[in-house]
Every structure is written in C-alpha cells, then in structure tokens.
Amino acid sequence: MTTLSPYDSMSPVTRAAYRAKAAAADLAPLPRAEKDDALLAIADALEVRTSEIVAANAKDIARAREAGTSETVVDRLTLTPERVRAIASDVRDVVALPDPVGEVVRGSTLPNGIDLRQVRVPLGVVGIIYEARPNVTVDAAALCLKSGNAVLLRGSSSAFESNTALVRVLRDAVGGAGLPADAVQLVPGEGRESVRELMRARGLVDVLIPRGGASLIRTVVQESTVPVIETGTGNCHVYVDANADLDMAIDILINSKAQRPSVCNSAETLLVHQDIAPEFLPRALDALAAAGVTVHADERVLAYAKDSKATVVEATPEDWETEYLSYDIAAAVVDSLDRAVEHIRLWTSGHTEAIVTTSQQAARRFTQLVDSTTVAVNASTRFTDGGQFGFGAEIGISTQKLHARGPMGLPELTSTKYIVTGDGHIRR
Ligand SMILES: NC(=O)C1=CN([C@@H]2O[C@H](COP(=O)(O)OP(=O)(O)OC[C@H]3O[C@@H](n4cnc5c(N)ncnc54)[C@H](OP(=O)(O)O)[C@@H]3O)[C@@H](O)[C@H]2O)C=CC1
C-alpha cells in the first residue's frame, strides 16, 4: 500500500504555501545572529555566482527584446555585474539594521501588577507579486528573512529566468546557513493562475503585497481573500513655487524626471507658479530638452515653448493622470500654491510630491495640504525609496494608509502581540 503524503493532492502553489508556513514557524524564534549569518551568506553567494545570474538575465532580456519590449522596461529588467554587486550591498545594509522582532513597542505595569508588553512579531508568510525588476526578488527575501518571515515570490513572467536563478542562489545560501530553504520560494508556474491561487490562500499566506501597475493592484484588492497591503503607481509632481531658487528648481526637476524615468518615484508632472513662470519656464524647457524629455504642455506653458529647443506637445486631460515611466512630463502653470495643491489632490496617485520654495510658510502649507505618502521640500521625488531612507531596501511603497504608508522596510513586515505576565492574577 502506498502512503499518500498530505501534500500529494495539493496544487504546487498550495504546497509551496504550506512549506512556507512551516518555514515561517521555524524562523520566528530565531535570534538575530542566525538570520544575519544567512543574509551574509546570501550577499557572498550573489557575488560569487554573478555570472550564473547575469547569464539567466540575458535570456530574459533577449526574450523581452524579441517581444518588442520598450527600453525603459528592459532597463528595469537588466542585471549587470555592477547591479548584482549593488544588490549584494543592499543585503549587507539589511544585516546592519536592528532586528525588529521582539522589539517592545509599548510596555507598562498595570495597577493590578500585571506586566503588559506589546512586542513586534513576524507577519508569518508574506506573498509578493511584483514587477520585472529582479533586484526586488533579493530585496524582498532579505527583508522578509531579517524580519522572521517566509516569503513567496511571484515575480513578473518576463523575469522568470532571472528570478529562478536568483532564488536558486538564495535558497542554497539560506539552506547552507542552516535555516529552512523554504523560507524563500518562487511561486511555481508562469501563468496568472498562480496569482489567483495566492489570492485564495487565506490562512496559509498572512499578507499579500501586490507591487506593480494599476491592473495588478485593482485585481488583487478586489479579488484577494488574503489581507493586502497595496502599493501604487507613481504619478508624482514637482511644484515650483513663486519663491524658488531657480538653479535648485532646475536640478530637482531634472533629477526627479530624468535620473531613472522608469521607476515609480520619478516625476510625471511639473506645476509652476505663474509669478515665476516667465523666468523659470524658458530655462526649464531648455533643461528638459537637454535631458531628452518631451513636454506635454498646457496652453500657458505652450506660450513659453516657442523660442525653446524643447519637444513640446499640447497636453490632453489624460496627461494629468498619466504615469509615463518614460522621458515625458506633463506641465502646467498654476495661479497659486493652493491651485497647485488642488491639481495634485485631483490627479495624484498619492505617491510622492515635491515643492521647491524658499518660503517656509509655503513649504508648511504644502506639506500640510498634500495627502501623499511622501512630501519632499527642496528635494527630488526620487528619494522615496527604502534604501535612500536608510531602511536597507524596501518591499514596496505602500500608497494606502493602513498598517504602513510609504517605503516599507523591516518594522512594516511585522505585526505585534501582547505578552501579559501576571503572578496568578485572575480577573474579578
Ligand atoms: N509603489 C510601489 O512600491 C511600486 C509601484 N510600481 C508601479 O508598478 C508599475 C510598473 O510595473 P509593471 O512593470 O507595469 O508591472 P505589472 O503591473 O505589469 O506587473 C507586475 C506583476 O503583476 C502581475 N500582474 C499584472 N497585472 C496582473 C493582473 N491583472 N492579474 C494578476 N497579475 C497581474 C505581473 O505578472 P506577469 O508578468 O505574468 O504579467 C507581474 O508579476 C508602475 O506603475 C510603477 O509605478 C512598481 C514598483 C513599486
């Protein structure tokens, strides 16, 4: 008689989720040193096995190019030896961070003598569905391991080869360090059915993080029975106030738009106060032209475009809500700071907005009125990033308000529980 394992009748995704749950239980009580050792082993292995990773990535890139994928998407997908080294370095940054597990968030002795502590605990099994950026595979795994969570990674099908190679390296390193390799798993299957199965794995997967475009987020928010932390698209704005340092405003605009246009924290709309427009816009249009940016201009910006070298097209209403992720920017002149805020509140995806101003009063009003995860004053929108914020990396940038908002690092991958310690106390 053959004995059936309970796993035999399960789908590959459910089986992976069960294994993750078992691994999460093993990880939860681990001391920091054991988790850090595994992370260091990961960083070393990434460096030692760079050529294997880059070779797998080359297959994804070739497939993407064959399919006519845009160069911005190919850029997101690309791994070079230098990028792999940067990813390994991010992992070492995570090692250097404190372990959030066990941190006492709140503690007191109640009048009856009971000792009450609220302590951080891992979430358990974290499922992440994410875009064609293979670095996210490692960032997510590193953050989850350090915070005592098992992770189910469902990367983009266009990064399948890269992710398969990366997860092989990660699992070898984790297993080699004596931790359960199933703490890091690629969700089996290349199709969207695996996403649907993850969304139905309530009780096995503790939280699902969709990290990608609007269609993904909508699908997961509407259909998941597993609790979701929503990340969001980045329709980010740069507002140049009446009192702005023009050189600073140009630098911030160009950095926000053109440093890496394919990422969610790059700027998509420029708003300029009417009082500074005559001085600022001619310079801004030339600078945008030099950076290769096409400007989708409202009629007031168009008036300044005649003598500039800029490529300018007339904006349509869709431009205000478009996340180009390319060398394009929408631009409008506004009558006042309050009109800029109104425009932002109407069209933003709630990710990141920046103001350039020398007025403290304007900066205060802007930061109070704008309702986005991050409001930058005299700084580029590109700073909304877990690495830049000192979180080591990020598992995503939450654009919702519950549990976490903005770049999510280690504490955001924990929940809490109360430890009630008495001395034979009973409630009367
Ligand atoms: N706020 C944040 O933290 C972040 C936001 N973003 C945003 O993500 C977008 C870019 O991501 P993009 O490359 O377009 O990624 P996509 O949204 O196209 O894809 C991301 C992942 O979701 C899957 N997916 C997409 N749509 C669905 C769906 N309807 N049902 C089930 N699964 C789905 C994809 O699978 P498959 O590959 O198989 O199609 C892929 O694994 C930008 O808008 C960017 O701003 C990106 C990263 C971080």
Ligand SMILES: N[C@@H](CCC(=O)OP(=O)(O)O)C(=O)O
């Ligand atoms: N972490 C990013 C920003 C967030 C992000 O990952 O966005 P995306 O490139 O759209 O997947 C960065 O600035 O590098």
